Amino acid sequence: MTKKLKIVVLAKQVPDTRNVGKNAMKEDGTVNRAALPAIFNPEDMNALEQALRLKDRFPGSEVLLLTMGPPRAAEIIREGYYRGADGGVLLTDRKFAGADTLATSYALSMAIKKIGPDIVIAGRQAIDGDTAQVGPQVAEKLNYPQVTYAEDITGLDGEKLVVKRRLERGVETVKTPLPAVITVHATAPDCRPRHAKHLMKYKHARTFTEEQDNEHNSYLPIEAKANLRIPEWGVADVGGDEIHYGLSGSPTKVKKIENIVHQAKESKILTSSFEDIDSLIKELFSSHTIG
Amino acid sequence: MNNIFIYIETEGGKIADVSLELLTKARSLAKELSCEVEALIIGDSVAQHKEELFQYGAQTIHIAEDKRLKHYLTLPYSSIVISVLKKENPQIALFGATSVGRDLAPRVSSALVSGLTADCTSLEIGDHKEVKSGKEYKNLLYQIRPAFGGNIIATIINPDCRPQMATVREGVMKKEPLDVAVKGKVKVIDTAAILKDEDFVVEIIERHIEERKIDIKGSPIIIAGGFGVGSKENFKLLYDLAAVLGAEVGASRAAVDAGFAESARQIGQTGVTVRPKLYIAVGISGQIQHTAGMDQSAMIISINNDPAAPIHQIADFAIVGDLNEIIPRMIKSYKLNSK
Known part of the structure; x- marks a missing residue:
């Protein structure tokens, strides 16, 4: 039996904190953010690969990227397209600003409800915060089971997904019913490279906001825009209670930052x-x- | 009510060190807050641990025993923790930042709609004044953790929601039993009343302990040895220091070729390129083939008995001397200075 799966991959655009060399620190010891490029969070890349492998195994499956961030995070959706994803949504709204992990999970879970996937796959954690909290919190908000630290999604056994987990001192294989949230560990296989054909086609994919930014996109032929629109969703699109979004939905506050x-x-x-x-x-x- | 809860993790029939470290820390926090320390332990046969928990200062132990809880499973374990925390309403709840704690705590925090700070390295009690509203808060838990790839240290607070939740890294806090165990209470949790069949939808098919893959690139601290370390036996000193600092052991090509270390540990032009926040080069001369793979490290300490070794030129701190003396002194000093 071939099953078609609808898979959402959660991905985040992050500053590349791994490459903080001596020149990434300013004289006064603060982080020189300009010296850190914005990248696709590495473990989210491992997550994308797991999703694409499921799609390879179950033809007709659909892989959608979901990212939350400022308008420039549309780059994450394009990167997903280049590597074989079928689409994506950029969650962007000023009302999301200042969100801690709990408010972030609330926004993501509302968007996921709207999409209604079989599987949600995310990186274990993002390198700018290293919290590993968003995956489990999204799972709880959706009332889905969670399987964290996945190293390999081995396949389906009947209606259940079989996942090999990498723990601190060993490995564990579990079977979970769907829908479920899976978070992927860095020891999972690297993501496949960009595909030249996808790159040529999807480099023209734009959000509405990007299209308005003429300086950036004026070279684009008008026709290419229509069917390559990256959707942007805000609070109005995903619904929910505004109090749970952004700063007001964030119980944790930063008291102090020491460089x-x-x-x-x-x-x-x-x-x-x-x-x-x-x-x-x-x-x-x-x-x-x-x- | 209003106490400090510690989630007690067990592994292989033993209480995890991090749980005992948290109990030790909780005692001093509880003293400042004039409250009590409570422990929550879940498993199929965990009541045997109560004496040890009393020895570490738990004044109340909540025990959830059920044969279905032999191994950690997110759903039933979180159902129990959520139920107990809702009922007991503690002001602080702490978990180890382990595979289990980092899977469990966020699920619990989401259900309780309370804030959680991951991977704290330090916890303090302090006050806070909200700049905008002028509202003052007394005796909050300062949750202190590195962020942004370890380039900043952030102090996080959770002013309005309870419990204030945090996971804490293993090995950053000291573990100290009391001279005299407290005479505490035991509360048995009725697991049958809490657990539902839906909590067991995820099954463990297979479970075993494997050798962890060597992860040089991902380690924030690397201790690398060169040919100058002298032998495979001497490399053991590097592993000892690595265990204390929570570091990985790397090696130069010369050390790998000499059979002192596995090739997966090789750093340099023909090995991996690393940029950790701390790189300790031991017995490495500092040829370009090696330094090309590590000279972007945020801080470099070189240990070499040759004062003219080029590695000293790129080091922030150059220690000239015998590694057999220096490394044990580093371990001793670390133990003296760590909290």
């Missing part, structure tokens, strides 16, 4: 004496390099 000041570049020479080593370790603690 970690990286050391100057000249080498400091130390001896192997306990005093020297102890003062170094103390310094590493106070700069939160170790903890």
Whole structure:
């Protein structure tokens, strides 16, 4: 029996915090955001691959990207198209601004309800926050079971999805009924590369906001726009109670941000004496390099 | 009511270290807040752990025992935690930032519509004044964690919702039993009343412990050894330091070729390129073939007995001396200075 699955992949555009080298820190020790490119969150890429593999196995299945962010996050949907996704939605609204993980999950869960998928696949966590909270919170809001840290979605057993999980000290294979939320671990296979044919076609995909931005898109032929529109959904499109969105829906607040000041570049020479080593370790603690 | 709850995780019939670390921390938080410490433990046979929990200061232990709860499963475990927290209404609920804690706590926080902070490295009690409204809050839990790839340290608060929830990394807080165990209470949870058949829709088919794949690239701290480490046996020192710091062990090509370390650990032009926040190069001379793979690290410490070794030139801290003396001193100092 061939089953057609509707799969939503949750993906986030994030600053590339992995490549924070010495030049990514300003003189005053703050993060130089300009030096960090906006990228497709790495584990969300692993999640996309798992979705595309399901589509390979169950022809006729549909893979949709869902991302929440500012208008420029439409790039995530295009990147999904380039690698074989069938479409996507950009959740964007000023009312979403200032959302912590709980308010983010609320917005995503409302959009997912509107789509009505069989499977929701997300990266385990995003590299800008490393919280790993959004997947389970979305699952709870939808009242779906969750399977976290997936390394391989092995397939369907009857109506149930079989998933191999990567735990701290081992692996576990579980079987979950659908619909379910699966979060994918970095040890899962890398995403396939962009496909040249998809790239040529979908580089013209635009949101309405991007189309209005003439400076950016004026070279586009008018015809190419109509069927390559990336939908933008706001609070009005997904419904729900406004109090749960954005800042008002976020129980956690940032009280303080401390920038970690990286050391100057000249080498400091130390001896192997306990005093020297102890003062170094103390310094590493106070700069939160170790903890 | 209004106490501090610690979720107690067990693994292989033992209480996880992080749970005991949390109990130790909870004692000092409870003292500041003039409240009590409560523990919540779930499993198929966990009542045996109560003496140990009393020894670590739990004044009330909530025990949920059920043969269906032998292994952790998100749905039944979260149903129990949600039910107990709703009933007991604690001001703080803490979980280990483990595979289990990071799966369980967000599900619980969503159901309770309360804030959760992941992977805290420090917890403090403090006050807060809302700038806009001028509203003042007393005795909030400051949840302190690295963010933005470890480049900032954020203090997160949860002013209005309860419980204030956080997961805490293993090994960042000290684990200390009391000299005299508290004489606490045990509350047995009626699991049959809480659990429904729908909680068991996800089944575990297979479960086993495997060797973890080596993940050099993903590690924020790397301790790399070179040919100068001298032998495979000496590499053990690097693993000891790595265990203490929560680091991965890397190696130069020369060390891999000499059989001191597996090739999956090789860093450099022919190995992987890494950019951790801390790179400790041990017995590595610093040839370009190696440094090309690590010179973008945020901080570099070099340990080499040759003062002229080029690795010292790119290091932020260059320690000239014998690694057999230096590494044990680093471990000793770490233990003295860690909280």
